[in-house]
Amino acid sequence: MTELIPRPRDVVADSGEVRLTAHSRLYAGSATEGVGHWLRTVLREATGLPLREGREPDDTDGDGIGLRLGPGLGPEEYRLVSDRSGVLIEGGSAAGVFWGAQTLRQLLGPDAYRRAPVNRGRTWAVPHVTIEDSPRFPWRGLMLDVARHFMPKEGVLRYLDLMAAHKLNVFHFHLTDDQGWRVRIERYPRLTEVGSWRTRTKFGHRASPLWEEKPHGGFYTQDDIREIVAYAAERHITVVPEIDVPGHSQAAIAAYPELGNTDVITASVTGGTALSVWDSWGISPNVLAPTDNTLRFYEGVFEEVLGLFPSEFIHVGGDECLKDQWRVSPAAQARIKELGLADEDALQSWFIGHFAKWLSARGRRLIGWDEILEGGIAEGAAVSSWRGYGGGIAAARAGHDVVMCPEQHVYLDHRQADGADEPVPIGYVRTLEDVYRFEPVPPGLDVSAARRILGTQANIWTEVMEDQARVDYQAFPRLAAFAEVAWSALPAPADRDFADFGRRMSAHYRRLDALGVAYRPPSGPLPWQRRPGVPGRPLDGPPPNR
Ligand code: ACM
Numbered sequence: 413m414t415e416l417i418p419r420p421r422d423v424v425a426d427s428g429e430v431r432l433t434a435h436s437r438l439y440a441g442s443a444t445e446g447v448g449h450w451l452r453t454v455l456r457e458a459t460g461l462p463l464r465e466g467r468e469p470d471d472t473d474g475d476g477i478g479l480r481l482g483p484g485l486g487p488e489e490y491r492l493v494s495d496r497s498g499v500l501i502e503g504g505s506a507a508g509v510f511w512g513a514q515t516l517r518q519l520l521g522p523d524a525y526r527r528a529p530v531n532r533g534r535t536w537a538v539p540h541v542t543i544e545d546s547p548r549f550p551w552r553g554l555m556l557d558v559a560r561h562f563m564p565k566e567g568v569l570r571y572l573d574l575m576a577a578h579k580l581n582v583f584h585f586h587l588t589d590d591q592g593w594r595v596r597i598e599r600y601p602r603l604t605e606v607g608s609w610r611t612r613t614k615f616g617h618r619a620s621p622l623w624e625e626k627p628h629g630g631f632y633t634q635d636d637i638r639e640i641v642a643y644a645a646e647r648h649i650t651v652v653p654e655i656d657v658p659g660h661s662q663a664a665i666a667a668y669p670e671l672g673n674t675d676v677i678t679a680s681v682t683g684g685t686a687l688s689v690w691d692s693w694g695i696s697p698n699v700l701a702p703t704d705n706t707l708r709f710y711e712g713v714f715e716e717v718l719g720l721f722p723s724e725f726i727h728v729g730g731d732e733c734l735k736d737q738w739r740v741s742p743a744a745q746a747r748i749k750e751l752g753l754a755d756e757d758a759l760q761s762w763f764i765g766h767f768a769k770w771l772s773a774r775g776r777r778l779i780g781w782d783e784i785l786e787g788g789i790a791e792g793a794a795v796s797s798w799r800g801y802g803g804g805i806a807a808a809r810a811g812h813d814v815v816m817c818p819e820q821h822v823y824l825d826h827r828q829a830d831g832a833d834e835p836v837p838i839g840y841v842r843t844l845e846d847v848y849r850f851e852p853v854p855p856g857l858d859v860s861a862a863r864r865i866l867g868t869q870a871n872i873w874t875e876v877m878e879d880q881a882r883v884d885y886q887a888f889p890r891l892a893a894f895a896e897v898a899w900s901a902l903p904a905p906a907d908r909d910f911a912d913f914g915r916r917m918s919a920h921y922r923r924l925d926a927l928g929v930a931y932r933p934p935s936g937p938l939p940w941q942r943r944p945g946v947p948g949r950p951l952d953g954p955p956p957n958r
């Protein structure tokens with residue numbers, strides 16, 4: 413039963429088991445009441461047992477569950493002891509207790525993940541075991557792109573549950589892009605009235621001739637966001653919102669054309685005078701104009717964003733900002749001169765630097781994709797290293813915090829096998845084993861720079877994932893391997909025991925089944941998971957490591 417994922421630091425198994433019965437109680441000590449509430453809710457649903465409130469950890473006749481803070485444990489560390497006195501989970505904080513509760517759920521078997529009992533007569537047992545465990549990294553992230561394809565709120569809440577089940581704790585919420593603006597901003601209603609939908613959508617890679625000829629859209633109200641943030645907090649997950657500037661902004665420009673480079677916009681690829689929310693994929697040349705008006709507008713956006721998201725880090729994107737419009741726009745060129753800047757890269761750096769200072773004055777910190785290093789990075793800013801390790805290494809050496817999410821390793825939109833039946837195959841083959849052997853800290857990084865690696869993150873870009881089942885297919889089972897990389901102190905990649913991971917995955921697939929996750933089966937896609945005739949863009953060979 414101890415086929416746990418992610419693998420704990422120390423497991424000492426004993427013979428015997430704790431049986432949960434109708435008499436079992438659940439005690440939650442001071443500061444762990446929230447975890448108690450969560451655990452009682454999910455276990456009542458799955459088992460049908462009442463799990464009445466216990467008054468102290470050991471008033472349980474050896475058949476109960478106790479939760480409490482434990483002295484001397486690190487903030488996310490926990491110790492789970494299942495023995496003749498029952499099950500006791502102690503953590504250095506409520507978060508540690510919560511991760512221990514996740515382990516307990518795994519120990520109960522796959523049906524502990526169901527929403528209602530499937531067999532009321534069965535026994536529920538926790539094997540006698542002592543587990544001591546703590547995460548390798550404080551940032552164990554998942555980025556979800558809800559801009560290219562919208563994921564309704566219920567789906568987002570479900571992903572937070574799936575993250576929690578894998579001990580992931582940072583949800584990077586990619587809320588805006590060329591193809592959609594997904595968060596209601598009260599002072600700028602057109603961002604969602606106009607920017608949250610498009611009339612049709614490219615089906616497949618951008619070179620595909622196919623279109624989904626129906627409107628696509630959706631957005632989260634501010635109460636939806638508050639609910640998502642609170643739901644995440646109950647699961648000890650921080651939501652880091654991303655509002656992308658100055659590139660990936662076409663949906664915003666479609667809503668408020670004055671945000672764009674109006675003196676050159678018709679000379680670009682739009683083919684018309686007014687921009688619309690983009691219906692295809694790639695990198696749009698339509699980027700924000702470097703005006704005071706744009707800065708004030710986005711300050712207004714970020715003011716509302718700060719009110720919604722308590723996260724210390726606020727992601728401002730900063731990636732793939734094509735400079736073509738700035739090069740040919742007389743207004744942008746005049747702005748470069750007026751600001752005394754060297755070139756368009758410096759203009760991008762000025763733009764990001766403005767928001768780094770603005771956020772820091774409000775007690776927050778900016779994080780951006782590694783392009784924010786170009787032209788100089790603002791003090792205190794952190795970097796999501798996506799184009800490889802290089803940006804992250806440079807940033808860490810310069811004393812900046814880094815989240816390692818290199819596209820060569822942890823972009824889950826990339827295909828996971830080389831078969832012709834992979835749905836809309838994109839990029840390089842990155843198998844379950846490849847992800848299992850991903851190492852977030854590049855070798856050779858000195859100790860002080862390595863300490864700057866806050867952790868790692870898997871990214872899910874949804875251009876070719878039109879619904880939740882497609883997201884599940886790309887995310888799983890690889891997210892389970894990723895979770896182990898982020899949580900467990902694994903040896904160097906070549907020494908990792910993938911056979912052992914595979915053995916534990918056999919049990920984990922049963923948990924994913926109970927959770928209703930539409931993962932890619934090891935034998936390949938099921939017929940309805942294929943997308944015959946929809947062109948992707950598979951790339952050959954090993955991914956280039958930058
Ligand atoms: C990115 O993949 N453009 C961050």
